[in-house]
């Protein structure tokens with residue numbers, strides 16, 4: 001489905017441990033690509049569309065810890081379906097570069113590896129939302145979740161419903177990303193987010209360069 005739709009656009013996902021520095025990395029990539037004259041769309045999950053942002057508020061609200069696992073999974077799926085249809089496919093079709101702060105790998109990490117929902121159920125919901133679509137590359141910023149949460153707290157941000165989970169939950173999610181990366185090395189690049197900002201930026205740019213080369217973008 002994807003290749004017929006797209007001419008030159010491609011999609012990069014920045015994902016990984018909470019507090020690992022996704023926002024800074026996304027800004028670095030955005031600037032780098034804009035300097036090359038490319039049209040860049042920054043987006044995020046859950047969210048990225050008006051409907052998706054409303055769903056995000058419901059999912060992450062720390063005042064409703066009673067949300068059941070399947071509700072959570074379906075809400076992430078619903079936000080993703082809207083995101084792909086309303087924003088991602090149209091942008092790629094116009095030849096833009098889409099950079100998303102989290103995407104479908106997060107559902108495998110958090111809802112399967114951490115929450116424990118069986119893979120079959122995860123795939124059913126994800127497949128419905130994705131409809132054959134897959135991003136070109138997932139950059140996984142890997143960090144000890146204890147360090148990540150300290151960073152979130154230092155930034156003065158309150159913890160959302162997911163970050164309010166036990167440390168074990170976040171550790172399982174982290175390992176979920178590492179497992180996915182081992183299983184699909186052509187779609188995942190893991191970057192050690194405990195390195196300095198400059199080192200992380202250098203590594204990320206080399207991933208972007210390889211992707212551009214692969215896409216024969218320039």
Ligand code: TMP
Nearest residue numbers: 045046076102103106107110111162163
């Ligand atoms: P963040 O984007 O601010 O990191 O917050 C989003 C939270 O939602 C984060 O804890 C990861 C979680 N999440 C899932 O559990 N499943 C998903 O499919 C996505 C996209 C995010």
